Amino acid sequence: MASVERKTEKLKAFYCGYGQKRQTSAEIVTEARHSLRTLRTQRPFTPREEQRQLFGGSARGRSECLQHLLHQKPRLPLSPGEACSGDGKGVPKPPAERTVTRGLGGARSRLARSRSLPVVASETQHTKTDDIKDVEPNLIPPPQQWNAESFNRQSMHEEKSPERSSQKLTHIPNKHRTARPSSADVCVSSDATRGRVDTTESDESIFWTSEVLPVLQMFESVPSGETVSKETVEHLCNACTVLHDILSEKGMLGKRFKKRTQVLRALFRLIDLRSDQLNLTLTKVILALRVSGNNLLNICKLVFKISRNSRNDFLFQDNSLLGSLVSLIRSEDLGSTGEAALYLTGALKLLSGNNSLARLLLAKDFISVSLQLLQRPIQTPDLETFPNNHSTSAERDRHAITGHVLVQVTAALRNLADLSESRPSFLSSGVFPTLCAVMDCYRDDQDVCLNIARIFSKLSSYTECCYALAETVSCYRLFLDLLCKHGVKQALVVRLMFTLGNLAAKSNNARLRVYEEEHSIYILLELFQRYLRVPGFQHEEEDEDVLRKLIRVLANLSIHPAVGTALAANPLCVQLLLKVMEVRSVEESAEVVLNASATISNLSYYQSENSVVRAQHTHVSELLLRILSSSNMEAVLEATRAFGNLSQMEEVQGFMITNKAHRFIVALLDSKNPDVCLSACGVLTNLSTDPENRRAINQEGAVPKLIDCLRDFGPRDWILAAQACQTLWNCTEDGQVECVDELLEILTLYSDQKALQWPYSEHLKAHQEACWELEFLPVAERLKKRMSRYAEVSEAD
Template sequence: MASKETKNEIWSPFIPRHNTLRKTCAEIISEARQSLRVQFTQRPFTPRDGHRQLFGRTSLRDDRPPSTFSLHAQHFDTSDSRPGSGTRLSPLNYKPKVPVPCDDDENPFKTLPKPPTENLEVRRGLTGVRARLLRARSLTTLPPVEGHTDMKERLNPDPGQKQLSAKQPFGAVHGAVHSGPLKARPRRTASKSNKIMKPGGDSGPTECKAERRTELGKGDNTSGSEEDRESLLWNNVIDPLLQQLESVAAGSSQGSVGRLCDLCDGLHGTLAEADMLGRRCKRRSGILQTLFPLIDLGSAQLNLHIAKLCLALCVSGKNLLNICKLIFQISRSESNDILFQNNSIIDSLLGVLSSEDVSASGEALLYCVGTLKFLSGNSAILRIMLDKNCIGVAQKLIQKLCTVENADFTIAGYILVQLTATLRNLADHPDSRPLFVCFSTLPSLCDVLRRHCTDQDICTNISRIYSKLSSYSECRLALAQTPDCYQLFLELLSKHHQKQDLIVRLLFTLGNLTAKSDESRLQLFQCDGCMDTLLQLYSNYQRKDNTPMQKGACSSSKPPTPPVSAQEADDVLVKLVRVLANMCIHPAVGPSMATNTACIQLLMETLELRSVQESEELLVNVAATINNLSFYQEESSAIKHNQLIISKLMMKLVLSSCMNAMLEATRVYGNLSSKSKDVRDFIMQNKVHQFLVTLLDSKSTEMCFSACGVLTNLAVDPPNRVCLSLEGAPAKLVDCLRDLGPGDWQLAGQVCQAMWNLVGDDSEKLLDTQEREALLEILTTYLDQEEALKWIENEDLKDFHKACWELEFLPVAHKLVKVLQTV
C-alpha cells in the first residue's frame, strides 16, 4: 500500500502550457498542441476575366481610354519626323541658304519638284491596295526643317548619288536627291518617275542637279562615304524589298500574307545587319510609307510583323500610339495568342516600356501594358514573359509612374491598372516569386498603394498580388519588412470598407503575415486604430441581416455596407477572425484583446447567429479565437466574465456533425474548465461529459488529446469521478493508451494524467481487477525504452519521439504504476 500522502496526490488540472523558454526539439514541436493556435484558411478565389478589355466591368472610372477602336493606314503619319525625345525643337535663328539656281532669271525654287497636278483618275485601272499606296505617296507640302540640318542639304541631292546617277533611272536618282521626312519614295520605273517629276512643267535640267550634288559633295569625305554605302544598300537591297512588298500586296493572291510576312522579316534583318534600325535610318519615311498601307489588308499575322518593324525603327508620337493600339487590338482575341508565341514582338513591347517617357507617350504605354496583361493570361506566354524579365521591366516602370508630375497622374493611374493586373497574373507562376523578391517589387507596390490609395482598381489588383505571394515565406518576409505596411493596410481597410473583394484579400494577407511571426503580430496591434478598424469591419459584415448592434460593439458614422451575399460576408469574417486569432498569440497582445468587451461580444454574437451547416469555417475560426483568448484569464478578462455564456454556445459545436467544430469546442472547454468550477459543473449538468467520453473512440490523436484534457480537469472534483466511471471513461482511456500511445507519447502522457486524477485514492473502487491489470501491463511495456521506441520506423523522428517519451510520458507513468501496484 502506498502512503496516505501518495494516494491522495492528485495530478494538476489540465491546462495547456505556454512556455517560450523550451529548448528541446520535442518541446518546440509540441507547441502545435498548445491552446494558442494559428488559424489557416483558403486564399480567396480570383476568377479570370474572360473579356479582354482595359478595364473590368465593375470599374468606376469616367472618361477612360477605349478598348475598341478602328485603325487604318490613314491614321498613320508616314513622315514620323518628330524627334524621338518628344520635345519640341526651338526655331532656327538663322536664315537658311538657298541653292544656286541654274538660271538667274528664274525663280530659285523652280528646280524643286512641285506637287502633282494630275488627279488620281489617270490611274483608274489601279484599285484596292495599289490605289491606297498611291494616295499615301501624294505630297502637298514642302518638307519642314528637321533638327539642325542645313537647308542646302535638304534641297540638294546626297553626295553619294553622283556616282550612281549614270546607273540608276532618273526617277530613282531624283528620289535620292530630294529625300526628306515628308517626301515620297521614288517610283520604280522611268515612266512612273516622270509622272511625279512633271507637275505640269519641267522640274529643272539635269545639269542643275549635278551642280548641286557637286556643291554638297565638297563636304566631309567620311560622311560622304557612309552615305554612299547607305545609298548603295538602299538601291540594291532595301528598295527592291519595298518593291516586292508593294507588288505582292497588289497581287492579293493566295499565300500573299505569308510572303509579305517573310518580306517584312527580310527587310527587318537587312536593316539590322546594316545598323539602320532606330532613328539612324535617314530614309525611314520611305519604309514607313510602304508598310503602313499594308495594315489595311487586315491580317493579324502581317500586322504583328509590321508593328515589330515599326517599333524597331523607333516610331514616335502618333505612330507609336497607333502601333501600340494595333498590337493591343490583335491581342484582344485569344485565338491570336499563338502569333505572339511565335514572334519576338514581346521583346519590342518591353523595349517600349523601358525607353518611353510617361509624359510624352503615356497613352502608348497604356495600350502596350494592356497587351501584356491580356497575354499574361496565357500560361505559355506567361512563361515567355518571365524569361524576358518582364517583372524587372515592370519594376522600373513602377518607379517612373510613382514620380510623375500631377499633370500625368491620371494616365499613370490608367497604366498602373494594367501593370498591376499583369503582375497579378505573373504571380501565379512559381518561378515568379524569387523575381518579385529580388527586384523589390512588393515594397514598390506599397508605394503605389500610398500614391493611389483612392483607386479601387489598383488597390484590388495589388491586394490580389499580395494574397497570392504572402502564402510563401520568402515573399511574406519581404512584405513584412516594408516600413508601415500594416498601417497602410489598415487605412485601406477603412477607406474601402464597402469593397468586399478588396477587403477579403487584405485581411487574408494580414492573416498570412501574422501566422508565424510574433513581430508582425505586435506591429499590427500597435498600429493606430488597429482594433477599431478591425472591429468596425466585423460589425459591418456581421450585420448583413440588419441585426441590431449589441452594447459594447463599436459604432461608426460611416455609411452601411452595401448588400452582400451571406457567403461574401462570411468570407470577410473568416479572414478577419483569423487575424484576431493569430494576433492574440503574442503574450503582449493577448491579454489586451481578452479585456476588449466589443471583440468578445462580436465573437459570441457570431456563434449565436450562425449555424454550423451554413458557416462551418467561420464558427471554427471563432471558437479557435475564443480558445486563444481564454488562455489569458485575468480578473478583467471578458472571456472570464462570460465563460458560462461561452460554454453554452460551445454546445452547438460539440453537438454538430462537424469534427473540426467539435475539436475546437473541446479545446475551449479544456481551457475554461481548468480554472473554473462553474464551468466544470456546467459540463456535468448538461451531460457534455458523455460526448467527451465518446470522443475517446475517435481515431484522431488530436481529438483524443483534447478530450483527455477536459476529462483530466473534470476528475479534479471527486463527485465527478463516479459519473465518469459510470460512463466507461476508464476503459476507454485504457483502449486509447493501447491503440494510440506508441505513436504519440504526448497523448499517452495525457491519458495517464486523466487516469491519475480519475482513480485518485479510490482506484480499487473505480477500476475493476481486469482493467487495472490491463493498464499495468500496458504501462510496464511502455516504460521499457526499447519496447516503447521500436514502433518508430522513421529514423529522423526517433529523437523527437524519444524526447517526448522522456518528458511527457515517463514521469506520470511511473507515478501511476506505483498507485496501481499498491492496491
C-alpha cells in the same frame, strides 16, 4: 493540460495552472496543440474575365469620360483612313489622285486612294541624318492590283544585281534566316548601334539598292486592303524578318538610316492586309526602327487589338515580339504619350492571363521592368503626379492616365504572381516596398489598390513571401488606412484581411506590429460590426467572406500574449464573437462559426483578471455546448479546445457535468483524429481532478477508451500518449481500474526505447525521441508503477 511536474514523486492529479514556466520545446509544442493555434482559410477567388478588356467590369470601364479619352485617337484596328499628326490634330487628306513612280526597271503610274497613315515630310526635304531621325512615314499610294498567283511567279526588276535580288526574294525560306544575328528581342536604343559598320554614302546606296529596295518592291507588289492567302502571309513575314536582319547587320535600325521613312512607309501599308500574324511581324520591325508619337500609339493600339483575341496567343508565343514589347516599357518614347503606354501595358496584361505567355514574360524580366515603370510616378511627387484643386485639367488628365497604366501593370503582375517560379523575382526585386508605395500614392484609386491587394493575397500564402512582406514596415499602417477608407469595398477588404491574416499566422512580430498601429483594433472591430448582419438578413457571400477573413485575423493576432490579453479584455471584441455564435448556425455559416469559436478558444487561454471571456464563462459555455452537439467535427474540435481552457474553472466543470457535456467529451475518444482525441483528453484531465467528476467520467467508460487511444496513437504521437497517461492517472486515482494487465503491457512496451520503431529521418527521429523522453516517459513510468501495484493487489486477492 499542463506539463508533468518532474521534480516531485508525490502522487496527485495531473493538473497545474497555465502560469507555470515552460521548460522544453516539446512542452511548447504540447501547449500550442492544447490551446492557441492559427487559423487557415481559402484565398479569395478571382474569376477570369470572359472578355479581354482594358478595365473589365470596373468603374473605369463604364466611365463615359474615360471612353471619350480612349477614343479621341484612331480607333482599333489601325485603319488606313485615320491618322493624327504629332500634335494630335487631324491631318489633311492628300489629293484623291496622285502620280507615283515605283521600282527601278521603269516608271508605273497609278491612282492612289486617300489614306491616313502617319505623315512624314518628303524624303527629298531631308539630307542629314539628324533631320531624318524624327521623320515618320508619309501617306502611301496603293500599288497596282495584284493576286497571289502573280506573286508566286513574280520576278524583281532591278537595274543592279538582278540575279542576287531575284534569288533572295523569290526563294525566301519559310523559316527565319539564321545566318545573321538577330536583335528582335529588344527595341533598339541609343547605344544599340554599337559595333555597326561605318559606310560611306556610296556604300549605303549600294546597300539600299541591292539589299533593301528589292524587299520593299516585293511589299509594294501586294495589293492592300484585300485578303491574301496564308502562303502569302508566310512569305511576307519571312521577308520582314530578312529586312530586320539585314538592317541590324548594317547597324541601321533605330533612327540612323537615312531612308528609314521609305522603309516605314512600305511596312505601314502592309498593315491594311489585316493579318494578325503579319501585323505582329511588322510591329517587331517598326518598333526596331524607333517610331514615336502617334505612330507609336497606333502600333500599341494594333498590338492591343490583336491581344484581345485569345486565339492569337500562339502568335505571341512563337514570336520574339514579347521581348520588344517588354523593352519598350523602359524607353523614353513610351513616356511621351500616356495612351501608348496604356495600350501596351493593357496588351501585356491580357497576354499574361495565358500561363505559357506569362512564363515568357517572366523570362523577359517583366517583373523588374514593371517595377521601374511603377517607380516613375512615386519618384516625382509633383503637381502632375498628385493633382489638387489648383492643378490644371491637363495635369489631372495625366494623373488619370498614369492611374490607368498602373491598373494594367499591376493586373499583369497579379497574373504572374500565380506562377510558382515567379516568387524569387518578387522577392529579389524589391517589389513589396514599391507596391506599397504605389498603393499609398494611389489610395483613392480602388482598381490600383485592388490589383495590388490581389498580388499580396496570392504571395503572402507562401512562407518566404509572407516573411518578406512582414518585414515591409509600411504595409501595416497602409492596410489599416485602406480598410478604413474603402471599408464598403468587399473585394478589397477581403483581400487585405486575408493578407493580414497570413502575416499574423506566420510572424509573431507582425501580430505585435498590427496591434501597435494606432486605432488598429478599433478599425477591425468597426468593420466587424459593419459586416455582421442581423438574423433574418440574407447574407451575401462577399460579406460572409469578409467576416471569415476578419475573424481569422483576430484569432491569429491573439497568439501574441500582449495582443491576446488585450483582446480577451475587450468587451466589444468578445461581444461580437459571441454574437456570431448566437446568430449563426454551424449548418449555414460553418467557417464563420468555426473561426469565432477558435478565437474564443485562443482568448480563453489568458487568465488575466480583466478577461471578459472568463467573466462571461457561463454564457460562453452555453454557446460552446451547442456547437459541441453539432455534426461538424471541425466545429466540435474548436469547442472542445475552448472547454479545455475554460474547464480549469470549477464553475465550468460544474456546468459541464450538470449539462452532460462530459458524455460528448468521452465519446470523442473514439475519434480517429488524433487532434480530437488530444483535446478530449485535455478536458477530461481537468474534469477528473474532482472526485465527483471523476466518477461521472468513469461511468461513461472513459478508461477503456483512453487505453485504446494510448495503444492506437502512442508510437506516432507521444504528446497525445502523454496526455492520455495524465488522464488515466487522474481517472485511476480511486483504485478502481479496468483492464489493468492490458494497460501495464502497453506501458511496459512503450517505456522500452529499444523496442520502439523510430522514423528514418534524423530530424523527425530527434523530435520524436525528445517528445518520448521529456513528455511521455515520466508520466508513463509513474503510471506503470501504480498499475504494477494494482496488479499485485489484485493477484493477492
